[in-house]
Amino acid sequence: MNANWTRIFRTIEKQERLIIGLMSGTSLDGLDIALCRISGSGANTKVQVQDFKTISYDNAFKAEVKSIFSKRDADLQMVCLMNEKIGLLHAEMILQAIEAWGVKPEDIDVIASHGQTIFHAPASLHQMPNYPNATLQIGDGDHIAVKTGIVTISDFRQKHIAAGGEGAPLAVYGDYLLFSEKGEDRVMLNIGGIANFTYLPGDNDATKVFSTDVGSGNTLMDQFVQHHYKGLYFDENATISSAGVINDSLLKELMQNDFLIAGFPKTTGPELFNLKYLQAAQERSNTTHLSKGDVMATLCRFSSQVIINAINKCFGNNLSPCIYMSGGGMHNPLLVKQLKDGLPNAKFYTTDDLQINPDAKEAVLFAVLANETLMGTAIDFGSSTGVPSICMGKICLPF
Template sequence: MNSNWKKIFDMIQKPERIIIGLMSGTSLDGLDIALCGISGEGRETKVRLIQFTTVPYTNAFKAEVKAIFSRRDADLQQVCLMNEKIGVYHAELILEAIASWGLKPEDIDVIASHGQTIFHAPQSLHGLEAYPNATLQIGDGDHIAVHTGIVTIADFRQKHLAAGGEGAPLAVYGDYLLFSRKGEDRIMLNIGGIANFTYLPADQDASKVFSTDVGPGNTLMDQFVQRHYDGLYFDDQAKIAQAGQINNLLLERLLRADFLSSEFPKTTGPELFNLQYLEDAMAAAGVADLSPEDVMATLNGFSAAVIIDAVKRCFGAGQTPSIYVSGGGMHNPLLMRSLRAGLPTAQFFTTDDLDINPDAKEAVLFAVLANETLVGRGVDFGNREGVPSVQMGKVCLPV
């Protein structure tokens, strides 16, 4: 038997697998690395978050990714080169993290790599009837496997697409396995570059579970800050936004995107919600000379408004869901105050209340997806558009 397949066979038999989950989001903050101990499968999955770190990206690396990120005119040679470079770079960061934890590569069973999204093109965005849903994550899994010597499961989103989904959000799978609780309606709200949530019904009926993008989380705010404030990548503690005032004319224009009123589940990205979208809205609203502080206050209010509307559409204005927040947006005090004010009957928590560091949550969920690839027997989410009942990921073997 091939030694790598024997290694996989042996790890499948273990009562607990040691899996590193990776996440690198559209905000390009850095690489989230979550060291997890995972036992069981399906609804019996149990996770121990053993270690977690976020390794910040250098400004030079961010610039390289941004040169091809969410651009229709991206240089194809640079896309190819960055596919390999990101794989090697992530491998280096993983090895450094493993060493800092006093471990060796042979102590790790599997790496679960999300990769770096550079373009997301569901049919609802590209509008081309002859073409299917598509998405592209780079950072080749074979490079990670070869450079670390650890079996790597990567490229999760392609199976989702092949089975009829849009390739996102994938959080629904791990959220249901880890966080569904009988008797409590839950929303697992992740505020990353794009805000998305998973609805977990109190009756735990998997056929009712869904996950959806709702609109911009941090992406427009981050893009605006990076263009107008030298050396800044985000609005730390919403200091800029809190110095301004929401412009209602601009907010009303921002809220006009057809995506925002379309049915759940749905996906989007910076391909739609970008600085051109903002500039067009400012021109249409006649506020092209708005101060940067007022623009930031309005963008902050825009993100809050789309999240509030989506939650109300899911539950109705009078319901009292429990909302568990994760992602970078949970650290934005103005955004969180707006959410609480707009959803006064909801109870707000973070995934810390569920024993998962909210900053680590997405990386942990990819570790769970990898565990399902190895030992899962599958969960039936019903025959619904956008939530195919599949296990995802490609297995990449070391040399």
């Protein structure tokens, strides 16, 4: 038998597995690396985050990824080259992180690699008859496995599509396994480039659980800042947006999109929410003359309003869910204030209150998905929620 399988069987038999979860999201800021101790599986999963680090991408690399990111006319050779380059870079970053933590590669059982999404095209977005839901993550897992010598599970989203989903959000699985709590209606709200949430009903009924994207979290604000403010990558602490004035006409036009009124679950990306989307809304509302600060103030309000509307739609205005935030947008004070003002009945927390560092949460969820790939059994999420009962990921062997 190939010795890789002996190793995988030993991993499966262990009481506790050391799994590295990786996430590199739509913000393209860097690679999140979470070293997780995971025991059990399914509803008995226990995770302890032993170490966490985000290793930033340098500007030249960000520019390379941006040249092919969510672009319909991307250079195909560059896509091909970047598939290898991202895999190699992620492997180097993992080795750098574990060296800093004093951990040896042979102590790690598995790496769970999300890769870098470069295009997300659910049927609702591409609107091409006779083509399925589609999504593409690059940064090949074999490079990570070979360079680190660690079994790597990668490319989680394809199985979700094969089983009838849109390839996202995958947070639903880990959120359900780690954070469901009897007696408490929970919303696990992640404000990354795209904002999404998982609904966890207090009766723990898996058939009611779902996860959905709601719209732009930070991506429109980030894109606007990067385009108009030389040298800035995002609106740190909402300095720019706080100084601007919300323009109601522009806000109203930003809210006019079929995606925002479609039912749950649904997914999207910067393929929809981009500077062209903003430009079209500005033209429709005659606000192309608006100051940069006022545009930023309006974009921040747009992000908070789509989140508020989606949570209200899920709970009705009178219910009082507990909202556990994660993702970079929870560090934006203006956005969070608007959420709190707009959802006065909700109680706000962060996943820190559930012992998971909010910046690490998505990387941890991929570690949990890899644990399920090895150990899990199907969970019945019912037929109505768009959450297929499956294990995901491709196993890449080191030799």
